[in-house]
Amino acid sequence: xxASSLLAVKNLHVEFETYxxxxxxxxxxDFAVQRGEVLAIVGESGCxxxxxxxxxxGLIPMPPGxxxxxxxxxxxxxxxxxxxxxxxxxxxxxxxxxFQDPMxxxxxxxxxxxxxxxxxxVHRGLNSTEALSIAKDLxxxxxxxxxxxxxxQYPFEFSGGMLQRAMIxxxxxxxxxxxxxxxxxxxxxxxxxxxxxxxLKELQAKEDxxxxxxxxxxxxxxxTAQHVCVxxxxxxxxxxGVDEIFYQSAHPYTVGLKLAMPTNVSDYNKTLNPIPGSPxxxxxxxxxxxxxxxxxxxxxxxxxxxxxxxPDQTNPGHASRCWLQDPKAPNVSALxxxxxxxxxxx
Amino acid sequence: xxxxxxxxxxxLIGKHQILHAxxxxxxxxxxxxxxxxxxxxxxxxxxxGKTLIGLHERTSGEAYYRGQPLPAKFTAADHxxxxxxxxxxFQDPYxxxxxxxxxxxxxxxxxxxxGIPRADIQQRVGFWLERVxxxxxxxxxxxxxxxxxxxxxxGIARAMIIEPKFVVCDEPISALxxxxxxxxxxxxxxxxxxxxLTLLFIAHDLSMVRYISDRMAVMYxxxxxxxxxxxxxxxxxxxxxxxxLIASNPEADPAIERTKPTQHVxxxxxxxxxxxxxxxFADRCPKVLSECHNVTPEPMLIATDHQVACxxxxx
Numbered sequence: 001x002x003a004s005s006l007l008a009v010k011n012l013h014v015e016f017e018t019y020x021x022x023x024x025x026x027x028x029x030d031f032a033v034q035r036g037e038v039l040a041i042v043g044e045s046g047c048x049x050x051x052x053x054x055x056x057x058g059l060i061p062m063p064p065g066x067x068x069x070x071x072x073x074x075x076x077x078x079x080x081x082x083x084x085x086x087x088x089x090x091x092x093x094x095x096x097x098x099f100q101d102p103m104x105x106x107x108x109x110x111x112x113x114x115x116x117x118x119x120x121x122v123h124r125g126l127n128s129t130e131a132l133s134i135a136k137d138l139x140x141x142x143x144x145x146x147x148x149x150x151x152x153q154y155p156f157e158f159s160g161g162m163l164q165r166a167m168i169x170x171x172x173x174x175x176x177x178x179x180x181x182x183x184x185x186x187x188x189x190x191x192x193x194x195x196x197x198x199x200l201k202e203l204q205a206k207e208d209x210x211x212x213x214x215x216x217x218x219x220x221x222x223x224t225a226q227h228v229c230v231x232x233x234x235x236x237x238x239x240x241g242v243d244e245i246f247y248q249s250a251h252p253y254t255v256g257l258k259l260a261m262p263t264n265v266s267d268y269n270k271t272l273n274p275i276p277g278s279p280x281x282x283x284x285x286x287x288x289x290x291x292x293x294x295x296x297x298x299x300x301x302x303x304x305x306x307x308x309x310x311p312d313q314t315n316p317g318h319a320s321r322c323w324l325q326d327p328k329a330p331n332v333s334a335l336x337x338x339x340x341x342x343x344x345x346x
Numbered sequence: 347x348x349x350x351x352x353x354x355x356x357x358l359i360g361k362h363q364i365l366h367a368x369x370x371x372x373x374x375x376x377x378x379x380x381x382x383x384x385x386x387x388x389x390x391x392x393x394x395g396k397t398l399i400g401l402h403e404r405t406s407g408e409a410y411y412r413g414q415p416l417p418a419k420f421t422a423a424d425h426x427x428x429x430x431x432x433x434x435x436f437q438d439p440y441x442x443x444x445x446x447x448x449x450x451x452x453x454x455x456x457x458x459x460x461g462i463p464r465a466d467i468q469q470r471v472g473f474w475l476e477r478v479x480x481x482x483x484x485x486x487x488x489x490x491x492x493x494x495x496x497x498x499x500x501g502i503a504r505a506m507i508i509e510p511k512f513v514v515c516d517e518p519i520s521a522l523x524x525x526x527x528x529x530x531x532x533x534x535x536x537x538x539x540x541x542x543l544t545l546l547f548i549a550h551d552l553s554m555v556r557y558i559s560d561r562m563a564v565m566y567x568x569x570x571x572x573x574x575x576x577x578x579x580x581x582x583x584x585x586x587x588x589x590x591l592i593a594s595n596p597e598a599d600p601a602i603e604r605t606k607p608t609q610h611v612x613x614x615x616x617x618x619x620x621x622x623x624x625x626x627f628a629d630r631c632p633k634v635l636s637e638c639h640n641v642t643p644e645p646m647l648i649a650t651d652h653q654v655a656c657x658x659x660x661x
Contacts, residue, residue, distance in 0.1 A: 262557035274528035
């Protein structure tokens with residue numbers, strides 16, 4: 001959005017050719033990440049959140065995948081036009097990535113130390129001794145005890161939480177300005193999740209690193225992010241600061257997600273409100289709003305035309321893709337806000 | 347309704363190593379209640395549930411169903427006798443349905459084993475498909491034609507068609523999206539009320555367990571550290587491990603999250619192999635006392651129906 005954004009993604013479209021037809025996985029996504037901030041992309045399975053970041057990293061297998069339109073610039077470099085060789089030099093150095101399942105993302109036949117050192121050797125041209133000594137510092141930075149011994153161990157000797165730390169250490173090796181974390185804590189227990197999220201926040205502040213956090217868990221978003229993009233059916237339906245997303249939700253899908261979750265308030269009469277139906281088929285995305293078929297507030301226009309992104313008049317940066325935000329729409333102050341507001345609870 | 351006394355399940359790994367998966371659990375589950383069982387992976391929750399309904403052989407201890415002792419090792423006759431009353435819903439809706447069977451055969455298998463005529467089975471399967479929010483026409487389809495949430499409903503219908511009295515739900519919602527989780531949780535609550543079911547609800551999502559359960563029990567390394575009414579355990583946790591677990595549980599509320607102090611939890615769950623005496627949590631406990639390493643704390647009542655096994659509350 002602004003010239004100083006670290007990462008700017010504009011009008012990104014990603015498709016996959018399959019035997020069943022073309023899946024339009026990402027259908028026009030725009031967002032920007034500022035230096036040193038945590039941006040969360042939240043949405044349910046199949047909404048295109050992982051495909052979005054994988055296309056930025058050049059990790060989409062092509063074919064069958066294809067970026068059909070759009071641009072993505074990191075620090076002035078257009079990521080989508082880099083050739084594979086240039087991408088290899090860029091990836092791991094300027095931007096790091098950690099994955100959901102650390103067990104399958106690390107090489108089981110290499111020691112942890114060698115895997116971290118490899119990054120340093122390739123990108124910074126260090127020799128083995130120098131690289132291993134930096135690898136040890138990185139393990140200490142991610143709070144892995146007995147770093148010296150751990151360097152010699154293989155991934156199977158690590159627990160899930162420790163492996164995720166090792167993967168974070170590896171991605172930090174070249175001090176990237178952007179870290180992409182794709183569901184980094186989904187496979188972990190809640191106590192370990194808290195440790196990893198705290199570690200990420202601490203590193204983000206200390207290293208002045210921006211983080212794009214992909215998650216399906218609104219509670220993780222509330223704990224970690226400053227800005228949020230809510231994705232549904234390949235599009236961003238609402239974006240803004242974390243408080244606007246939680247307390248002034250403008251899109252019925254965001255409201256629906258909050259109503260479907262239990263609040264930690266002692267209240268026996270509260271029932272959960274599931275969102276009826278299921279997401280649309282992205283082989284043939286609807287011409288109207290992707291959420292219209294499940295939306296309790298859907299109007300006729302919602303089924304016919306996809307709404308533009310309406311900026312929030314009072315909060316700059318907050319915007320939602322919903323016809324209810326149109327000046328001609330009926331009054332939306334009735335849009336039900338679940339009692340997630342701090343003042344309601346005691 | 348269900349009662350266990352000092353129930354143990356040990357697995358022998360290698361020649362001399364013993365894995366204490368479930369190590370002395372005494373628990374009561376009352377008629378028509380939902381007991382939520384929480385704990386980290388490897389704490390023995392699933393093994394406890396499976397041992398209870400005879401899917402694992404008990405190492406020692408006792409289990410009772412409505413006052414009758416359950417056998418330590420279920421024979422084929424025991425399985426067919428108890429399976430009408432005790433059922434299970436599994437975690438992974440992708441792995442727990444046979445991909446080569448139609449929905450009719452999957453859901454109706456239990457009835458077919460009882461020798462019920464096929465026409466009756468079809469009619470009952472149709473009824474249950476509708477009851478769990480699917481369509482009777484779906485019975486001729488195969489599992490791969492359904493989404494995760496729909497498959498989980500098929501798993502629920504399969505357990506419920508037998509009209510069981512007690513159902514072990516092993517992480518029934520962990521694999522599902524938020525909006526679908528709510529659908530399944532509401533369905534389970536509805537079935538509990540309309541059929542008078544008793545449920546053991548195993549999960550690691552603390553907010554969801556508090557929401558659905560009447561009572562909550564917390565396991566750590568095979569032993570029960572705390573149990574009591576859900577709100578008491580969730581809002582006033584007494585055992586240091588429960589306190590740690592609740593404090594780690596993120597809430598979908600940024601204002602609350604900002605006020606939470608960052609806490610650096612010490613270490614991770616240790617190995618349940620060859621355990622000695624003493625409190626299982628002693629190595630990680632911020633409030634550890636000298637006796638914790640040597641003496642196993644006994645569960646004690648600290649309020650009505652609220653039990654905790656911790657030396658901090660002794661004397």
